[in-house]
Amino acid sequence: MLVEPIRIEISLGLMFQTVNCYLVPGDHLTLIDCGLYSEENWEHLKERINAHGYQLSDIEQIIITHEHRDHTGLLPEVMAQSKAIVRAPKAIEGWFAHPEKMKNKQAEFNAKLFSSLGFPPKILEQVSWYFKNEIMGRQIEEMDRFHFYEEGDVLRIGEEDWEVLNTPGHCPNQFVFLQKEQKKIFGSDMLLPITPMPIVVEDPKKPGIPTRSLYDLLQSFSRLLKFDIKTIYPGHGPVFVDANAMIEKQLARIEMRKEECFEAIKIGCSTPFQINRKMYPYQNMPPDFSGMFMILGYIDLLIEEGRVQKEFNLEGNVTLHLRS
Ligand SMILES: [Zn+2]
Incomplete structure (x- = not known):
């Protein structure tokens, strides 16, 4: 046994x-x-x-x-x-x-990353606070x-x-x-x-x-x-x-949400923050980012498929367009 x-x-x-x-x-x-x-x-x-x-x-x-x-x-x-x-x-x-050194390094990277995604300054402040205070190692x-x-x-x-x-x-x-x-x-x-x-x-x-x-x-x-x-x-x-059944179910949902992300860009959402607000309308509790990791993922997949293009504007912020 x-x-x-x-x-x-x-x-x-x-x-x-x-x-x-x-x-x-x-x-x-x-x-x-x-x-x-x-x-x-x-x-x-x-x-x-x-x-x-x-x-x-x-x-x-x-x-x-x-x-x-x-x-x-x-x-x-x-x-x-x-x-x-x-x-x-x-x-x-x-x-x-x-752990302190690791935390600071990650917090710094995340603050920089999130500031390029179109977050309004007030929300960005809360996100940065989270990264500085909530990531902990012992x-x-x-x-x-x-x-x-x-x-x-x-x-x-x-x-x-x-x-x-x-x-x-x-x-x-x-x-x-x-x-x-x-x-x-x-x-x-x-x-x-x-x-x-x-x-x-x-x-x-x-x-x-x-x-x-x-x-x-x-x-x-x-x-x-x-x-x-x-x-x-x-x-x-x-x-x-049955891992395979669970994986297939999750893959189907990722596929569906990726298409919704594509639609959001199509109707004019040009920053990850705007897409986040559109696809996670009820996630109104700051710091507003748990959905952001999925959004960044869908964007990566759409870029990989050659359907979306990522550019950086003059301020260094990400803007998204359909590829024509
Ligand atoms: Zn866990």
Whole structure:
């Protein structure tokens, strides 16, 4: 009998409901992701682990799927209460070794990016505030407990070997763990019950250039479709079955929304901000940008298809036109 991962839900407050950690018994007691930091969440995580008959000190390995704070927030606490090693992608080391520096760099890049998208100054101010204050990493003192993994590595989780896949889209350093024979996956924020948000950041391979995150997400979808995955342990929401059905559904919606984006440009929306307001009319709560990452993605796809052209006006702002 193969072990079944224990899903532990951690609160994210009002905005996104919950995030999942997985406690997996087996060869080494493993915790996959650590949840968002708060006093209450820390108490809750401990309580859930104890309720399943384990102590924090029993955890032997912690595996991190990507750097976002809803997945890494409680890492310092779990490390302090255990002797566990931490397995994480090499590329996100900086978010633990010097998080302040990483945060400032990303905030600066995002402020510049968003100021080119046609945001009115007042809203732009709120967006910049968000980037300066809401992106958080937690400083880790014992970096020598980190063991870095990369694409193609194999991790022992439970009583099975899981292949490490880098599936960019939600973020460039998004990793998932695939058990090929059993057709199971720890899908993190790559395979979710709703389309993962293709957050745009500075491309780690091309300094100064934003990632084409939705384009990357589609590439990752095509890659995952080939495995015909049956069981998904997602980063948010309940465990679900049939990844291909979920991916096809999300692809159909992306296709439909991309055409709506094309229509918006056709009727004269010439900045990403204008398209955002048209396609997300109810997203009236500043800072107004959760839809923006999808819009930037649709624009990238339309440019890729040769249907839309992006230009920069004299102020350095993005303007969009149909290609004739
Ligand atoms: Zn997440």
